[in-house]
Amino acid sequence: MTEYAEIGFSPEELQELAEYKRNNRIYLLPCAIGSKVYMIIQRMNDLTGCAYPVIIQSSFRLNMIEDLNKSIFLTREEADSALEKIQIEESV
Structure with a gap:
């Protein structure tokens, strides 16, 4: 026992x-519900009307599981790496 x-x-x-x-x-x-995660979202440039990706900090929720390692990351480093890839793809 x-x-x-x-x-x-x-x-x-x-x-x-x-x-x-x-x-x-x-x-x-x-990770635990409510833990800090990093999301890549699209923001609009008010002057040009173009969207651009940015990283924001959020709290982990169950509905985020499907987007884990796609647009939601457990560390800032993972999010930075994914954002770099997105920016390279957009510049090609």
Whole structure:
């Protein structure tokens, strides 16, 4: 019983988690809800009317999962790298 106390779950809770996993009802999040993430969004230039990509900071929400590593990143460095790629593609 000691090893269960160390991980914070009872044997019953572990069995329940295992059942959820078998039924594809469990998903491990890449970070905690509310954690800081970086998003690439399009802003409009008021003078030219052209859109340009920028990085903004936001809080992680469940509905962001599909866009993770596409337009939402866990670190500023990942977002900077993705923004560079976008800017290179746009300049070609």
